[in-house]
Amino acid sequence: MSRSALRWSLGLVLLGLVLVFVPVNLTDYGLPYPGLKRYGTYIMTLWLVTAVAAMGVNLIVGYSGQETLAQAAFLGIGAYTTALLTKAGIPFGLAFAASGLLAFVVGILLGIPALRVQKHYLAFVTLAFAVMAWLVFRNEQWLTGGVMGLSGIKRPVVFGINTRPFLTFYWFVLAVTAILTFCMWWMLRSPWGRAFTALRENPVRAESLGIDVRLYKLLTFAIGSAYGGFAGALYAPLVEFIDPSPFALSQSFLYLLMVVVGGAGSFLGPFVGAAIAVLLPEWLRFTETYYLLIYAFLVMLLMAFCPGGIVALVLRLKAALLPKAGKVQP
Template sequence: MLSYLVAIAIIGGIYSLLTLGLNLHYGFTGLINFGHVGFFALGAYASALLTLAGLPFAAGFAAAMLIAALVALPLGLLAIRLRDDYLAIVTLGFSEIIRIVITSEEWLTGGVQGLPGIPRPFGGLGVGGAEYAYLGLVVALNGLAFLLVHRLAASPFGRLIKAVRDNEVALVSLGKDPVGVKIRVFMIGAGLAGLAGALYAHYITYLSPEQVIPLVTFYVWMAMIIGGTGRNAGVVLGAGILVLILEGSRFVRDLFPGVLDTEMASIRLAIIGLCLVLFVLFRPRGLIGDGVER
């Protein structure tokens, strides 16, 4: 039972990193990113492939963040001037392109057969010790990411990104460049998603295209909405609640003993969707909302 709780905490921490990156995009800057899972996938496969080639874990994690951030640069230059709805479509298309490339380039990624045997840190500590050590790593990286985003939001640059969200026209009239601000934010949020992908890859030790579908981005949006956009503590709380909802919905099967597995998957999604609807109805700004009208 304890090992199951540790596993839930690790997955919750990974979702927390993902949500912190998306909150930087949307909560602070107002960028609608529906392709967040694409950066997650880049980080996961980059770190997995590099460590399988013999590089240390630190190099894999660093490469995951760097590659995700660098890929966000041209995407940002192409799409950042678009209106919100078009930006959402472009980013969603980007994540699907990444998934298609992963599926088709079997020589590198294993394609639909997946990429097995990804090494996990702390293997010498034994099964139990490795789990606790990995949880400590996830918590530490979450703490660093939380501090980074918090300090960024409290800095003069943070006031700029909030101005982009609230009134971009006024920002331009003051002689500021919102495009440069958006691109930098896009890259930082993508780097956090890449780091989350690396943590996921080395914990699960197996990757396949089915793990990086758009549904993952929907889950991250759900965590941000539940916790409260624009508040770091809110999105971390939202990520924890999201994982509890996802895991708790698994036990609903006990209430429907005659239901097939395929039908049960649809019921789980319906329950998750209902939870989101209820949060939007009764807590539209999330559990720890920022009070800003959007």
């Protein structure tokens, strides 16, 4: 194993350990760390769920250079599918798969007309779809409960373990997120995934090299949307009650914003962006209603000075502070 691969795997193991133990109270084991309470753990879980949806947006926006304004609607499709199926007694695993599959199929159906034409039309089609999906969630009371929503969504039992306790559910979501992250990483590293980047950089040239541009764009959009569906399937049992508001158009805008804020086209971007989107409202709680105002202002500043997002900003700072970092290490 090469040195850098060794460093990478060590880093990953460390990161995994930190994520597993962050909410745990370690004082019983003689360590001065009180862990996170119920609310803190909930925020961590919400971060993971948001990051899954953001990974999907990043695939669409960052790796294939399109714009989606409907990720919250796909989250809604996943959340309502999982809620309805599990309430009907179908096991969570099947409901989870069905959520992703439904989002994937809807993504294909939306993508076919949008990708036949000009560049920004996917943005407009998804914009229209986001509004229509929200109308369906709100109006079809017999199915979705309308504005009253659906309550009593149960957390799943996995391999005989009930994930009802908040800590167990956090670990469950962490495991699922890890699997989905690995799938995304593997997909992007495969020759198939590398074509995405070619496509973003120069679609016409990629086409002349024999890449079926439209098929690729369609599949990236559908897979990215399926990640939205998966995130929704995790979101429903997390909050245990869903209504149409978290799936509105304005929320879809926020998913797009968070991915670009984190760093579109960078693998870590969605995680950073999701952390900002989930944690910033907590940190800025003292500003009360001005929070979104401040957030929007910060986004505009970031776009003006560092359009690569926070990941690029950190890399740039690192390069400025440690100009010889690359040379010191052999």
